[in-house]
Amino acid sequence: MNLGPHADFIVAAYAVTVFAVAALVAWIILDHAAQRRILGDLEERGVTRRSQRKD
Amino acid sequence: MAVIDLANPTRFLRIVDRVLPWLAAATVLAFAFGLARAMHAPDDYQQGATVKIMFLHVPAAWLGMMGWGLMSLAALGTLVWRHPLADVAGKAAAPIGAAFTFICLVTGSLWGRPTWGTYWVWDARLTSVLVLFLLYLGVLALYWTAEDPGRGSRAAAILTLVGAVNIPIIKFSVDWWNTLHQPASILRMGGSAIDPAILWPLLIMAGAFTLLFFTLHLAAMRNEILRRRVRAMRLMQAQELGA
Numbered sequence: 001m002n003l004g005p006h007a008d009f010i011v012a013a014y015a016v017t018v019f020a021v022a023a024l025v026a027w028i029i030l031d032h033a034a035q036r037r038i039l040g041d042l043e044e045r046g047v048t049r050r051s052q053r054k055d
Numbered sequence: 056m057a058v059i060d061l062a063n064p065t066r067f068l069r070i071v072d073r074v075l076p077w078l079a080a081a082t083v084l085a086f087a088f089g090l091a092r093a094m095h096a097p098d099d100y101q102q103g104a105t106v107k108i109m110f111l112h113v114p115a116a117w118l119g120m121m122g123w124g125l126m127s128l129a130a131l132g133t134l135v136w137r138h139p140l141a142d143v144a145g146k147a148a149a150p151i152g153a154a155f156t157f158i159c160l161v162t163g164s165l166w167g168r169p170t171w172g173t174y175w176v177w178d179a180r181l182t183s184v185l186v187l188f189l190l191y192l193g194v195l196a197l198y199w200t201a202e203d204p205g206r207g208s209r210a211a212a213i214l215t216l217v218g219a220v221n222i223p224i225i226k227f228s229v230d231w232w233n234t235l236h237q238p239a240s241i242l243r244m245g246g247s248a249i250d251p252a253i254l255w256p257l258l259i260m261a262g263a264f265t266l267l268f269f270t271l272h273l274a275a276m277r278n279e280i281l282r283r284r285v286r287a288m289r290l291m292q293a294q295e296l297g298a
Contacts, residue, residue: 001094002104003104003107004098004103004104004105005103005169006103006104006105006169007104009105009108009165009166009168009169010104010105010107010108010165012165013108013111013112013161013162013165013166014111016158016161016162016165017111017115017158017162020154020157020158020161021154021158021267023154024150024151024154024271025271027150028271028274028275028278029274031275031278031282032274032277032278032281035278035281035282035285036281038285039281039284039285039288042285042288042289042292045292047288047289047291047292048288048291049284049287049288049291
């Protein structure tokens with residue numbers, strides 16, 4: 001594939017897009033893991049939400 | 056199941072857990088297909104291979120605007136019906152919409168240099184998209200820095216509805232003012248002005264980006280629901296310790 005005389009601009013555009021999307025995906029995955037871990041810690045310590053209480 | 060059932064966060068989380076892997080797989084497949092078509096699309100007779108930047112720039116622009124539209128609907132849900140899931144949807148969409156608008160601005164700039172001879176010009180289309188990006192940053196600042204999340208959400212919802220005025224300005228800026236940016240060539244009266252050999256890869260890439268947006272949005276909504284549960288549990292814990 002020949003990208004012509006402006007190949008640098010095309011490659012830079014795709015690189016920036018890949019970087020931005022990868023950063024967004026990584027942030028969402030890491031955030032999910034962090035929230036799950038904190039919830040697990042709280043539940044282990046016996047903390048519950050009001051809606052989870054039986055009495 | 057009625058649509059209203061989705062408004063229950065616990066049920067919503069169950070559905071998201073089930074749907075998300077399929078949505079992610081569909082996104083990857085759509086991008087694989089779209090990128091293969093985009094890389095084999097012919098060069099433009101004037102712009103040459105730089106037309107390949109369009110396959111990123113145009114979908115990112117559409118989704119940057121769609122994100123704000125989605126946030127505007129969510130803002131109505133927050134302010135009028137005070138539904139917590141509407142607020143979750145608005146807050147989760149903001150960073151994703153901001154990222155797509157950022158991609159639109161950067162790829163547009165990289166496309167502008169070889170075609171127009173400049174990275175940036177203060178014309179109506181470019182400036183109104185920059186305003187959209189700054190509005191996204193403003194909403195994020197309100198969501199992320201408010202001490203009282205409820206007040207932060209209401210302030211962000213009001214800013215979102217005020218900022219919605221900018222969406223038609225972006226769309227029609229190329230018709231209302233004399234701009235360096237080209238006029239609408241896809242969504243316009245009389246049909247698309249783009250050759251099908253380039254239009255089809257663009258539409259497939261737009262579909263892939265849309266799938267990506269909704270995959271990320273659902274995942275971010277799930278995170279936000281979990282974050283609110285953490286906050287609720289910590290408040291309960293603090294109350295118990297104080298009692």
